[in-house]
Amino acid sequence: MIYEELQRQIEQLRILSRNGLDLSEEIAQLEAKLAALKRQTVAPAPSPSPATELDDWERVKLARHPKRPYTLDYIKSLTEDFYELHGDRLYGDDAAIVTGLARFEGQTVVIVGTQKGRDATENVKRNFGMPHPEGYRKALRVMKLGERFGFPVITLIDTPGAYPGVGAEERNIGGALAQNIYELFHLKVPVIATIIGEGGSGGAIALAVGDRVLMLENAIYSVITPEGCAAILFRDATKAPEAARALRLTAPHLLRLGVIDEVIPEPPGGAHLEPEMTLGTLKEALQRHLCELLALPVELLLRQRREKFQKMGVYEEIPESSLS
Amino acid sequence: MAIFGKKYFKVELDRPERKDDETLWMKCKACGELVFKKRVRENNNICPKCGEYFFLTAPERIELLVDPGSFEDISRPIIAADPLQFTDEDGSAYPEKIKKAQEETGLANEIIIGQARIGGYPVILAVMDFRFIGGSMGSVMGEQICQAIRHAVKERAAFVLISATGGARMQEGILSLMQMAKTASARKMLAEAKLPFISIMTYPTTAGVEASIASLGDITLAEKGALIGFTGRRVIKQTIRQDLPEDFQTDRFAFEHGMVDNLVKREQLRDELIRVLSLFAPLLTQSPAVAIEAHKKEAIV
Missing domain, CATH: 3.30.60 (Wheat Germ Agglutinin (Isolectin 2); domain 1)
Known part of the structure; x- marks a missing residue:
């Protein structure tokens, strides 16, 4: 509030000074105040507690915990005046992805998130948080809508993956994911992605090409589910705990690998035990990153987004002499 | 494996490469x-x-498509690292798997990128080799595809991607998933430079590659017999517990559902590529401004 008031005052003084009045000193004073205030809000979040002793498989279970806050819980708590939008205008509406406009700290934003159900009925509707192509196309439609008005995009990811079904394949799920990933690189507004629960493979990254990628402490993000990995590489789906450890799919690992930018700490035992705390911490982080990103010129924003992902990957350079 | 007097990017092996039986x-x-x-x-x-x-190996595929003598390997001299220190349950470590694939294929990586001419038109080819850990995409493939795109822009050549892949390289975990974003982010350079990207899907083109760079072509062709899809047949069957249509994820299926522009027989692929490339001819090798101007004049005359 104070922040906005200061900004308003500076703006007013600027308008006044256009009439020949010298207000540069006053403006400078207020700007200094504003900068100080910014520094306060930008103070780094407490580094995640060294709770990394938690086994990776334990974290997988926490990430999938049925009481964990879901996308709609975050939307309700972090934003005001959420207005949900439906349909991809091509085929249908997909309730596994929730999207719309909302106000976040006074700023209109686009929200996109995958949504799981709390009970059997809701899970039928939400398809256990596994979207179809129309879900991703709806998300892209609304993000582009937001782009036309300069609304930043906040995505919340909690999905086992895109739905493995006949209809999804018939409607080109692979193409829909590819298109989202591609278009996200050219969306001329800030994009902040947060992995809040399960970040399941292609279905997750199609919403996670962000200027910042945040991740809750007990969330997971992986190229394949531990069960899938165990079935394919270990030929035994019951070896999922081993696969979970091998895949390095938890937030501390991913931070080290440079795939995510920040870990959002959770209370001991998981986000569901004290949802208020997690929601508050995430809100602070989103606000801080959004503030930084909104200050960047669009060209720089897009270049940095591209460069961020261009750098991802680890390989070995080999000397020319070992080539034949 | 030297063809046309040029060598493919290989690494020195401890053992001689395995000969065809x-x-x-x-x-x-x-x-x-x-x-x-x-x-x-x-x-x-x-x-x-x-x-x-x-199936065709990457070198065979290249031989089939390019003008004789025109191919030059432009791969970056990189090979897979082991960022996750990944070991399969059978105890085989990822680096061993890589080494074995190198020995079996005689190639350094699962993808060959090169500069060539097809019907005289300049192209940059990126060709996957399914023999090399299922042609799966890890950090190396991601970087080589980006390298190919950078070269296409530099040389004003068309970018031709030939996929033969099961998807992401699981042994590189999240970093393989990130290659979907990395390759997609480079793709825009072609659009900005007004250079065509022709994506050719063969048997198989699935999962992480299908859901990223392979689906972002200006023109998308499927080779007859291709398998195209995101989730594997077996996983879908397990999930929905129903029998799948006979033609599920076949070339015909992809065509009928609007996923590809045309189905092409293998023996006609080169001619088909030449036909497509000819329509972009003025844009290849010349700067877009000059090319568009020349094209306009030709059209007026």
Whole structure:
């Protein structure tokens, strides 16, 4: 509030000074105040507690915990005046992805998130948080809508993956994911992605090409589910705990690998035990990153987004002499 | 494996690379007939008896498509690292797997990128080799595809991607997933430079590659016999517990559902590419401004 008031005052003084009045000193004073205030809000979040002793498989279970806050819980708590939008205008509406406009700290934003159900009925509707192509196309439609008005995009990811079904394949799920990933690189507004629960493979990254990628402490993000990995590489789906450890799919690992930018700490035992705390911490982080990103010129924003992902990957350079 | 006097990017191996076994005959997996291997090779790896397609290695694929003598490997001298220190349950570490694949294929990586001409048109090719850990995409493939795109822009050449891949390289975990974003982010450079991207999907083009760079072509062709889809048949079957349509994820399925522009027989692929490339001809090798101007003038005259 104070922040906005200061900004308003500076703006007013600027308008006044256009009439020949010298207000540069006053403006400078207020700007200094504003900068100080910014520094306060930008103070780094407490580094995640060294709770990394938690086994990776334990974290997988926490990430999938049925009481964990879901996308709609975050939307309700972090934003005001959420207005949900439906349909991809091509085929249908997909309730596994929730999207719309909302106000976040006074700023209109686009929200996109995958949504799981709390009970059997809701899970039928939400398809256990596994979207179809129309879900991703709806998300892209609304993000582009937001782009036309300069609304930043906040995505919340909690999905086992895109739905493995006949209809999804018939409607080109692979193409829909590819298109989202591609278009996200050219969306001329800030994009902040947060992995809040399960970040399941292609279905997750199609919403996670962000200027910042945040991740809750007990969330997971992986190229394949531990069960899938165990079935394919270990030929035994019951070896999922081993696969979970091998895949390095938890937030501390991913931070080290440079795939995510920040870990959002959770209370001991998981986000569901004290949802208020997690929601508050995430809100602070989103606000801080959004503030930084909104200050960047669009060209720089897009270049940095591209460069961020261009750098991802680890390989070995080999000397020319070992080539034949 | 030197062809056309040029060498493919290889690494020095401790052991000599495995030679093709010396038998002269092979049994077709489709019709069961015994066929003469040399005849199969001469026939673009298609069964001379029943027309069944056998898969092509990346070098064979390149040989089939490019103008003789025009190919030059431009791969970056990189090979897979082991960022996750990944070990399969059978105890085989990822680096061992890589080494084995290198020995079996004689290639350094699962993808070859090179500069060539097809019907005289300049192209940058990126060709996957399914023999190399299922042609799966890890950090190396991601970087090589980006390298190919950068070269296409530099040389004002068309970018031709030929996919033969099961998807992401699981042994590189999240970093393999990130290659979907990395390759997609480079793709825009082609659009900005007004250079065509022709994506050719073969057997198989699935999962992480299908859901990223392979689906972002200006023109998308499927080779006859291709398998195209995101989730594997087996996983879908397990999930929905129903039988899948007979033609599920086949070339025909992809065409009927609007996923590809055309289906092309292997023996016609080169001619088809030349036809497509010719329509972009003015844009290749010249700067877009000059090319568009020249094209306009030609149209007016």
